[in-house]
Amino acid sequence: MPVITYLTTCIFDSGALKQLAGTAKRLGMSRPFIVTDQGIKTAGILGKVEDALGVAPAGVFDETVSNPTEKQVDEATARYKECGADGVIALGGGSSMDLAKAVCLLASHDEPLESYAAITGGAKKIGKVAPLIAIPTTSGTGSEVSVGMIVTMNNGRKETFVSPNLIPATAICDPDLTLGLPPHLTAATGMDAVTHCIEAVLAPSVNPPAEGIGYEGIYRAIGDGWLRKAVKDGSDADARWHMMMASYEGALAFVKGLGGVHALSHAAGRLHEKKLHHGTLNAIFLPHILRFHEGAADAKYARLRQAMGLKPGADLAQAIEELNADIGIPDNLSAIGLTAEDGPGIVDYALKDLAHFGNPKPMSADDYAKVYEIALG
Numbered sequence: 001m002p003v004i005t006y007l008t009t010c011i012f013d014s015g016a017l018k019q020l021a022g023t024a025k026r027l028g029m030s031r032p033f034i035v036t037d038q039g040i041k042t043a044g045i046l047g048k049v050e051d052a053l054g055v056a057p058a059g060v061f062d063e064t065v066s067n068p069t070e071k072q073v074d075e076a077t078a079r080y081k082e083c084g085a086d087g088v089i090a091l092g093g094g095s096s097m098d099l100a101k102a103v104c105l106l107a108s109h110d111e112p113l114e115s116y117a118a119i120t121g122g123a124k125k126i127g128k129v130a131p132l133i134a135i136p137t138t139s140g141t142g143s144e145v146s147v148g149m150i151v152t153m154n155n156g157r158k159e160t161f162v163s164p165n166l167i168p169a170t171a172i173c174d175p176d177l178t179l180g181l182p183p184h185l186t187a188a189t190g191m192d193a194v195t196h197c198i199e200a201v202l203a204p205s206v207n208p209p210a211e212g213i214g215y216e217g218i219y220r221a222i223g224d225g226w227l228r229k230a231v232k233d234g235s236d237a238d239a240r241w242h243m244m245m246a247s248y249e250g251a252l253a254f255v256k257g258l259g260g261v262h263a264l265s266h267a268a269g270r271l272h273e274k275k276l277h278h279g280t281l282n283a284i285f286l287p288h289i290l291r292f293h294e295g296a297a298d299a300k301y302a303r304l305r306q307a308m309g310l311k312p313g314a315d316l317a318q319a320i321e322e323l324n325a326d327i328g329i330p331d332n333l334s335a336i337g338l339t340a341e342d343g344p345g346i347v348d349y350a351l352k353d354l355a356h357f358g359n360p361k362p363m364s365a366d367d368y369a370k371v372y373e374i375a376l377g
Contacts, residue, residue, distance in 0.1 A: 007145055007252060008167045014241065016174040017135070020052040023170050024087070027131045031058035033085035035076060035100035036092045038062055045137055045177055049091055059083035061099075064092065066277070067269050068099040070113055070153045077106040080130075087131040090168065093189065094141030094150075094278065097134050101149040101166050104129040114153060118162040119354050126163035134168035137177045139230075139243040140189025140279050142196060142251025144171035150266065158270035160354040173248060175240040183231050185277075187327035190227040190243055192279030194218065195261050195286050196250030201304065202297055203257030203358040210256040215307045217249030222323065223309040231327045257358030260292070260350070261285045264368065267349035274337050283329045284336075287317035288371045296361040332377025343372045 011019045024032055034057045040046050041062045050057065061076045080088070080103050088107075090100030106113060107130045116122035134144035143149070148162045181189075197217040200210060220242055221227045227246070230239035265281035268274070294301070294317075305314050330336050338346075347368045350356060356363065 007255070008169065008171065010145055010171040010173055010248065012173040012245070012248065014174065014176045014237065016172050017048065017052045017177065020049065020133070020135070020172060021054040023133055023172065024053060024089070027087060027133065027169050029087035029131060029133070030055070031084060031086045032089045033058050033080045033083065033087070033103070034060045034089045034091055035064060035103060036060070036062050036096050037064040040092050040096070040137060046091065049089070049135065053089075057089070058085040064096045064099050066095050066275065067152050067158070067272065068095050068102070069272070070151055073099060073102040073106060073113060073151060077103045080107050087133070090132060090134045090144075091137065093136065093138040094143045097136070097141065097143035098149040098151060100132060100134070101143075102151055102161070104132050105161070105166065113151065114159070116161050117159045118148070119160065119352065122161070123163045126161070126165050129165050132168040133170050133172060135172045135174070135177070136244070136247070138181065138185065138189040139178055139240070139247040140192035142193065142247045142254070144168055144173065144251070145248060146251040147255055152270050152272065156270060157349060157352065158266040160266070162354070173244050175237065175244040178240045178244060179237065180234050183234065184328060186231045186234065186243075187329055188277045188279035188283065189247070190221060190230065190279070190327070191283035191286070191324070191329060193243070193247040193250040194221050194227065195282040196254045196258070197221070197246070198286065198304065199259040199261055199358065200250070200253035200256045201300055202259060202293065202360045204360055205257050205358070207256040210253045213249050214253035214256070215303060217246045217253060218304065218307040220249065221246040223307050227323070228326060258355040259358040259360065260289045260356065260363050260368070260371070262355035263350040263353040264346060264372065266353045266355065267346040268338060268342070270349060271342065276336060276338075280329060280336060283324050284333055284375055285371070287320040288375050290317040290320065292363070292367065292371060293360050333372070333375050334377045338376065340373075340376060343369060343376070346372060
């Protein structure tokens with residue numbers, strides 16, 4: 001029997017950042033701790049947030065790396081405690097928001113981070129965490145309204161943590177913060193949102209509201225053309241608005257689950273020396289996973305074609321490949337630095353990833369290995 005819970009407060013519109021001071025006050029934050037990265041600081045966005053906050057933050061951690069690590073979680077949590085903060089503001093893409101969620105968790109819980117991992121039943125240990133405001137600066141991850149976070153652990157695994165208590169207390173989604181984002185990042189983050197919507201739709205669990213939102217997000221990003229428009233013109237405010245909404249919708253949808261694309265992307269993303277972008281990995285793996293699952297969910301494939309503006313019977317995988325080419329996504333994994341030697345480890349970790357269990361039909365190690373081999377090019 002499905003049990004459906006939906007989700008959190010989101011302040012969404014151009015100029016929404018102006019609501020930050022009031023939001024912090026409402027949540028009881030008088031000494032917020034900001035988690036962000038150097039790119040956000042250099043771009044001047046951190047300064048805008050500090051101005052909108054109206055008070056000096058208790059501390060700022062601006063060293064977030066792509067695919068944050070357990071070591072960095074420990075460092076940021078120590079800084080949070082040292083400065084006497086009473087809440088967290090996450091500013092940036094998925095990495096900053098995941099790191100901020102982990103800080104909120106460890107600031108209010110005593111066990112090591114690994115003990116809260118979803119795949120080992122740790123979700124039931126996650127109680128109320130420090131208050132969190134999430135402010136996305138890209139349109140892809142949707143972490144500002146999601147139940148989860150991803151951290152690369154000291155043991156090498158890219159671990160998923162899931163709990164309703166990890167959903168930010170409030171999301172402030174201001175599309176103006178994404179104006180001027182470079183085309184390659186707009187494309188990669190946009191394909192992250194698209195993949196969230198598609199994999200959520202295909203996941204076999206029952207959640208019609210989430211599934212309906214997934215279809216709508218796909219239509220917004222692809223069928224209505226906003227992803228291509230955002231990549232083509234970084235100053236198109238309407239395109240930025242719609243892509244931030246598609247990203248938001250992707251996260252609302254993936255409470256239903258994800259699948260093999262994310263299992264592989266998480267497994268590849270743990271390779272820190274490769275410096276791989278999660279959205280780019282998703283975009284490259286997506287058509288190959290769609291081909292693998294062809295025939296396993298025919299009614300959903302038909303509705304996905306409609307949402308994407310395709311003709312009945314069109315090849316979904318080919319349509320994604322054409323979209324990738326149009327927006328500048330690399331053709332294959334080799335182009336971003338992965339090799340055949342990376343394959344066995346990626347396959348092994350994919351089988352252990354929480355997203356693996358959301359495939360519409362089962363995938364074995366051989367299945368993942370074949371997908372990886374083809375995607376390698």
